[in-house]
Structures are given as structure tokens and as C-alpha cells.
Amino acid sequence: MLQKTHSLAGLLAAEGVLAYYHQPLFSWEGAAALTIGCLAGPLADIDKKGSTMAKLLLPLSWILQLAKVKHRTLTHSLLFILALGSLLSALPAFFFWTFILAYASHTLIDMFNDQGVALLWPWNRKFRLVPKFLAIETGSFTEGVFRLLLGAAVVIYPVLNYASVL
Template identity: 70%
Template structure:
């Protein structure tokens, strides 16, 4: 999937955390959560040379390249998610879950791709959520439709959140 798709998925995750914690949408915390979601969603692609995340986090990308970490392996794995949970543990629960769920959205939607991910890295077994004939190819019209679906969710979630309870 492309970075813009992962960013939207990260924003959806952040909006879910905002709603769960009943955080006012027009607050610094919510604004920070949405920005975190937008950045954490595509962050797993720091392992892909030339990606925007690799350029932004150049030192980390360089280390991954030196270690010869292949794309959709370590940074897309459960092992990495476990490490991330420990790294993020000092954060407040609100920002902890925002970071973690936005980041986790990345490998989750990459499992909709025909190439799958090495979820159990270092074992190089690729996991997909759908059979290859239903998979979404990166940059395809199917990804455009999926991204449109995510955009609709990004718009609808805050509207639903703002509706009065008896409505």
C-alpha cells in the first residue's frame, strides 16, 4: 500500500482512540493524536529504501539497511510490535494506544496486499488476509477504492462522535 493509504489508516486508528477516551475533537490532545496517527501509520515502511518514512527517519532507515532488513519483514512483524509496546510504555494511555494502534494498522492493511508480510519474522512465512486473487495491489484502482473507503471513515467517525446520544 502507498503512504497516503497508510496515513489514512493511522488517522482512523487515532480517531478510534479519541472516541474511546471521549477526548474533545477540538483539543490539543486530539490534534496531536491525529498527527501521530498520520505519521505512525506509514512508519513501518522505514525499511523501504526511498520511502518518505526512510527519508524522515534516515538514521533508523540507514541502520535497517546496514542490517540488511528486507521490506515487510522486521518492521511489519509481531516481534517489532512487542518491542514497540515496551518502548511506548512510558506514554500516557491515550498516546500509547494512539501510537500503537496507528502503527499496527500498517501491517494489518499490508496483509490485504498480494505479497503479504512476514508477521512471524524472523521466520519468512508470508501472511495475507485474503487470497491472492482478491488482494489489493499497491498503486492499483483497488487501492484507490480502499483509500476512498478509509477517507469516508475518517470523515464519518467524527460526525458520529459529535451526534447527541439520543439521536
């Protein structure tokens, strides 16, 4: 999936955390959560040379390249998500869950791609959530439709969530 698709998934995850913690969307916490979601969503693609995240965090990307980490392996794995969780455990729960769920959304939606994800890395078996013939090819029309649906959810979810509070 493309960076903009992952950013939308991260935003949606952040909105879910905002709702769970009863934080107002228009607040400093809300702005921080949405920013974290937008950045953590595509972060797993730091392992892909030329990706937006690889360009933004070039030294980390170079380390992964030198270590010969392949795309959709280490940074997309449950092991890495658990390691991130351990590393970020000192954060307040609200920010911790925003980051972890936004980051994990990346792996989740990449599992709709025909290439799948090495979810149980270092075991290299790739996992998909749909059969290959239904998979979403990166940059395809189908991904555009998927991104449109994510965008609609990003707009509709807070409206429905905060309308129920009123």
C-alpha cells in the same frame, strides 16, 4: 500500500482512540492524536528505501539497510510492535494506544496486499488476509478505491461518534 493510504489508516486508528478515551476531536489532545496517527501509520515502511518515512528518518533507514532488513519483515512484525509497546510503555495510555494502534494499522492493511507480511518474523512466512486473486496491489485502482473508503471512514466516523454525544 502507499504512504497516503497508511496515513489515513493511522488517522482512523487515532480517531478510534479519541472516541474510546472520550477526548474531543478539536482539542490539543485531539490534534496530537491525529498527528501521531498520521505519522505512525506509515512508519513501518522505514524499511523500504525511498519511502517517505525512510527519507524522513534516514539514519534509522540506513541502519535497517545495513542490517539487510527486507521490506515487510521486521518492522511489520508482531515482535516489533511488541518491542515498540515496551519502549513506549512510559507514555500516558492515551498516547501509547494512539501510537501502537496507528502503527499496527500499517501491518493490518498490508496484509490485504498480494505480497503479504512476515507477521511472525523472524519466521519468513508471509501472511495475507485475502486470497492472492483478491489482494490489493500497491498503487493500483483497487488501492485507490480502498483509500477512498478509508478517507470516507475518517470523515464519517467522528461525525457519527460525536453526533451521538450531542
